[in-house]
Amino acid sequence: MPRRPTSRDVAVAAGVSQSTVSIVLTGKWPGRVSPHTAQTVREAATRLGYRPNLAARNLRLGQTRTVLLVVPTLANPFFGAVYTGAARVAAEHGFGVVVYPWPDGHGPARSPFSAPHEAIDGVLASSMATEVLADLVGQDTDMGVPLVMLDSDPAGAAPTVNVDVADGMRALVGHLAGLGHRRFWHLAADIDAWTFRVRGRALADAVTALPDGATLVRRTAPITVEGARAATRVWLREAGRVGSDRATALLCDDDVMAAGAYKAARDTGLDIPGDLSITGFDDILLAEAVEPELTTVRLPAQGLGERAMSALLEILDKGRPRGLSLAGELVVRASTAPPRAVRD
Amino acid sequence: MPRRPTSRDVAVAAGVSQSTVSIVLTGKWPGRVSPHTAQTVREAATRLGYRPNLAARNLRLGQTRTVLLVVPTLANPFFGAVYTGAARVAAEHGFGVVVYPWPDGHGPARSPFSAPHEAIDGVLASSMATEVLADLVGQDTDMGVPLVMLDSDPAGAAPTVNVDVADGMRALVGHLAGLGHRRFWHLAADIDAWTFRVRGRALADAVTALPDGATLVRRTAPITVEGARAATRVWLREAGRVGSDRATALLCDDDVMAAGAYKAARDTGLDIPGDLSITGFDDILLAEAVEPELTTVRLPAQGLGERAMSALLEILDKGRPRGLSLAGELVVRASTAPPRAVRD
């Protein structure tokens, strides 16, 4: 049973010392070894199929040049884009990125300290609560793994990179107001996540800031197609009974909920956008697939990943950088139109 | 500048030897240490905020109890479900799973051997080509990292866990044939991936197996909403000119393409499913969101992940297991109906 070859095996095969093998293969010492010897070593390494033991290297160097990206789930392609951005920047600096989706129920409660993902130099955490990360990062934030949060509450201890939701929301509300809308409904996510709290606040602010009197009413629903559908249907039916109460524009906390709202509108016999303008948030694939195509706000997920990784690498080098934010971009599609009153 | 505490620091603080700390904290030696001493050690560890150095442990143990899940992209939520299944099974055995999305362009061409993701015991690769994995797994398959493929060509060297697409496809075609359809179009993905080759073959076989003469025509399109829309629109227009040539059912290689086909049908003034039944494949979120809801085949992604992880753990224990396959499940929704001829 042949063990995996070590640098010592390569040294023996090449007739040199283990140090020489290391010097040749790391390539950090130009001119320390004659071209001839170097060639011999490299050939031996190839012949034996040598691959360095990363655990040993990591131990020796005290670093892994690997960053962990912690995300709540992989069901949402948003995080795929975050990864892409982060990985691009990391690669430029010789770092790798590995993704750790948060284990939903069956958490990391194995042995007292067997988090398998700790052989890393830093952590990027997207859309997570700081408390949740406590055991991963180390309670005493002084000496724990360097951490940068993104799309998260900037009030925490870690540097944060966020989307300027207020900006995107102002653009969205401005677009609707420009079309003539004055009565807004907000279909809000029924979970207590920072992301959605911020969206709610930004929406309220944007409506309040409108010049002439505009109204905003909020209801919550689950972040699923069916959940949003049910909640919206009830809402529309109730509003139908009392008459003019119904909003002309329905702003949903995310695109999935907007898809549910579409169904509810049709269930109730309403035309989109004729009778009801509907908007989403995120701009996932679905936004383009539904009919009519959904007006939404595109989050710069890739940019978030890039900025966050830059910040983390900066920390790994020197001190702590400040928080940053990027603007969301309004994407106008077919699900928004002037309200009947304006057109008639 | 305080270093991160080691087990030796804990030992000093607790007034015992480093071995004792190790014995207490691994917990593998019940009764080797008195409850009192154990308590003292644990307190010291907590007080100092000790967290074991994983690189050192990995080096010592020769294993990491971590498995890498390699996926082509995170844009497709399918892989999120694969992860969930794999992580569940892994956790039961004290393993962790970390995800490595294949870096699109800017590959792992850093230093000669600095793949950051190699401190792992095994690899699960989903929907990838074996050649692509070569450098990750090690050329000489004898001594490389144990590998299990899923949703991949079973002709390769590694054990494979697959979806029995033929089964799902037979169910799908059977459903359509039962509704009265005889003329089928196949909108195929224009990339040369094993997954799609198999779908194409399974579809052809299923149609051929139909009792009375049924026809199947294939065209390719990009796997995007707009790509599929354009291709389908051209197809429908051409068929329109020559009359009865048009199929009554359009089977798409995946749900995203079906969304494009929806748009093309509407562009052409066709009713779904009245004039044209459309089906997808995968059952992603979008399938439920579009109008009418999409008839499709649900892939048991989570089950795939579970089975593949089981197989990998089995390899890590003993020898090699055989390939396995799971059945896809037909999900009938509203996008399929009898063709006009049958209803009239």
Next chain:
DNA sequence: TATGACTAGTTATACGTATGACTAATCTTG
């Protein structure tokens, strides 16, 4: 009380790598 078994630890060592310190040989230069 002598002997073996058990208890509760300690000592010593190896995992595989990277690198500072050392050395021997060759080269350069006044």
Next chain:
DNA sequence: CAAGATTAGTCATACGTATAACTAGTCATA
């Protein structure tokens, strides 16, 4: 040609952990 500088390597060591092998003390049994 002597002496410093350069070249091309080797030697020794440390990173932090887990565990096999050992030891000293205690207990039970005959």
